[in-house]
Amino acid sequence: MTTKTETQKRFDCVEFKRRSQRRLMKEYEMRKDEFASYVDFLKAKVGENEWSRDLWNAIGGAKSK
Numbered sequence: 001m002t003t004k005t006e007t008q009k010r011f012d013c014v015e016f017k018r019r020s021q022r023r024l025m026k027e028y029e030m031r032k033d034e035f036a037s038y039v040d041f042l043k044a045k046v047g048e049n050e051w052s053r054d055l056w057n058a059i060g061g062a063k064s065k
């Protein structure tokens with residue numbers, strides 16, 4: 001008999017973040033001629049998704065200096 005812990009898939013938040021950053025950088029490298037900087041690319045990516053855009057605006061991201 002296996003325990004619940006043995007059958008559960010573990011979530012590694014550090015690895016999740018690294019994979020996400022690699023995907024973003026790969027996309028940026030393919031599209032960097034569209035943007036003045038990586039920051040501009042990230043701002044555009046946030047704007048592509050309603051949930052991300054709403055969260056960004058709720059935390060005051062649109063007011064960045």
